[in-house]
Amino acid sequence: MKVLLRNPKRELVIDGKRSVNALLTQLDLPRESHLVICNGTLVPGDADLTDDDVVEIRPVISGGA
Amino acid sequence: MVAVGSKCRTCKAPAIIDLPRHNAHFCAEHFLELCRRQVVKAIEKFDMLSKDDRVLVAVSGGKDSLAVWDMLIELGYQADGLYLGLGIGDYSDTSAVYARNFAAERGLHLIEVSLRADYGYDVPTASRATKRVPCSACGISKRHLFDSEALKGGYTVLVTGHNLDDEAAVLFGNTLRWDVEYLARQAPVLPARNGFPKKVKPLVRLTEREMAAWCIVRGIDYLVEECPMAVGNKHLAYKAALNEIERQSPGSKAAFYLNFLDNMAPLLTGITAAATDSLQECTSCGAPTTGDMCAFCRLAEKASAHEPVPVELVIGKGRKR
Ligand code: SF4
Ligand SMILES: [Zn+2]
Ligand SMILES: [Zn+2]
Numbered sequence: 597m598k599v600l601l602r603n604p605k606r607e608l609v610i611d612g613k614r615s616v617n618a619l620l621t622q623l624d625l626p627r628e629s630h631l632v633i634c635n636g637t638l639v640p641g642d643a644d645l646t647d648d649d650v651v652e653i654r655p656v657i658s659g660g661a
Numbered sequence: 662m663v664a665v666g667s668k669c670r671t672c673k674a675p676a677i678i679d680l681p682r683h684n685a686h687f688c689a690e691h692f693l694e695l696c697r698r699q700v701v702k703a704i705e706k707f708d709m710l711s712k713d714d715r716v717l718v719a720v721s722g723g724k725d726s727l728a729v730w731d732m733l734i735e736l737g738y739q740a741d742g743l744y745l746g747l748g749i750g751d752y753s754d755t756s757a758v759y760a761r762n763f764a765a766e767r768g769l770h771l772i773e774v775s776l777r778a779d780y781g782y783d784v785p786t787a788s789r790a791t792k793r794v795p796c797s798a799c800g801i802s803k804r805h806l807f808d809s810e811a812l813k814g815g816y817t818v819l820v821t822g823h824n825l826d827d828e829a830a831v832l833f834g835n836t837l838r839w840d841v842e843y844l845a846r847q848a849p850v851l852p853a854r855n856g857f858p859k860k861v862k863p864l865v866r867l868t869e870r871e872m873a874a875w876c877i878v879r880g881i882d883y884l885v886e887e888c889p890m891a892v893g894n895k896h897l898a899y900k901a902a903l904n905e906i907e908r909q910s911p912g913s914k915a916a917f918y919l920n921f922l923d924n925m926a927p928l929l930t931g932i933t934a935a936a937t938d939s940l941q942e943c944t945s946c947g948a949p950t951t952g953d954m955c956a957f958c959r960l961a962e963k964a965s966a967h968e969p970v971p972v973e974l975v976i977g978k979g980r981k982r
Contacts, residue, residue: 602885603887627908628907629901629904630870633877638689640676640677640679641679643666643667654885655885655887656869657900658725658891659891659894659897
């Protein structure tokens with residue numbers, strides 16, 4: 597699957613089916629501070645991602661007061 | 662993507678989001694409903710808004726401020742937007758585009774104020790000229806101009822997009838220092854008083870993750886990139902610490918902040934009242950202040966006399982905060 601990461605913008609290719617939560621854990625990204633969008637749709641932690649998917653991992657934490 | 666396991670708690674359709682703090686999953690429709698319910702609950706509990714209010718929403722082009730504007734319009738409030746150009750390089754240029762597009766696509770009115778064009782300085786320059794960390798110079802500018810624009814435009818309430826994570830992080834910082842005066846002021850509603858508009862935070866019952874999800878589900882295009890000045894500031898460190906606690910014990914963040922409001926804030930009311938009594942008018946702009954000239958006028962005077970400082974020279978200074 598193609599995985600798009602933000603801040604800074606970069607792209608990874610990861611092979612093999614896995615759940616959203618497993619992907620976040622593998623990349624060491626906390627679930628509370630990220631959302632995962634698969635082929636344009638928001639998906640929950642237990643959704644399975646496969647090789648054909650285009651996945652965006654979007655950080656949701658803003659700085660500043 | 663293959664079959665999704667989890668189902669919406671309300672309708673059993675395939676879920677789009679898991680919310681550990683509610684121990685539940687939701688489909689798009691019922692997720693939006695949950696968010697609306699939380700906003701209505703905050704508005705009613707803290708007596709934030711009425712349908713007769715003329716509301717001004719401080720809009721940054723980020724997820725929270727666009728989401729709160731969207732929600733208030735959806736709920737039937739009369740709400741205009743205020744965008745403040747902070748002069749933080751590309752970040753500010755891009756954020757302005759998101760704010761303008763959002764307003765234009767929905768036929769909403771957006772007021773724009775530019776620190777550089779209207780006040781002769783920008784945040785990086787103010788940071789350097791006053792030797793403050795960027796977020797401090799930025800905060801003084803934002804607070805003052807949000808207030809003055811709201812009063813100038815005859816708005817009865819100023820809305821900001823502060824969410825549960827923001828408020829919990831500020832509470833965490835104030836608590837670590839036992840800063841009683843700041844703790845006393847940390848309410849989701851500040852009533853109007855001489856020279857200040859009423860200020861409210863309708864998103865205090867919703868997390869950042871939920872607000873980003875609101876925007877994605879509603880098709881709101883917002884600026885995902887971070888302000889370059891935020892890097893390494895304490896606010897982000899507090900949020901990360903709270904999210905680690907939240908991971909181990911879902912619901913902790915909401916309990917920390919909302920129980921503070923219910924159980925602790927009432928014990929601190931006397932402290933704010935004393936502080937407001939001693940205010941006088943700023944000799945330059947007339948805003949309420951404790952000295953002769955208000956913090957904003959002092960900052961603007963110094964910063965506008967300083968030669969412009971490019972963003973790159975100030976980046977990372979937040980670390981020292
Ligand atoms: S991160 Fe700091 S400098 Fe950037 S917009 Fe927020 S408060 Fe202002
Ligand atoms: Zn549902
Ligand atoms: Zn002043």
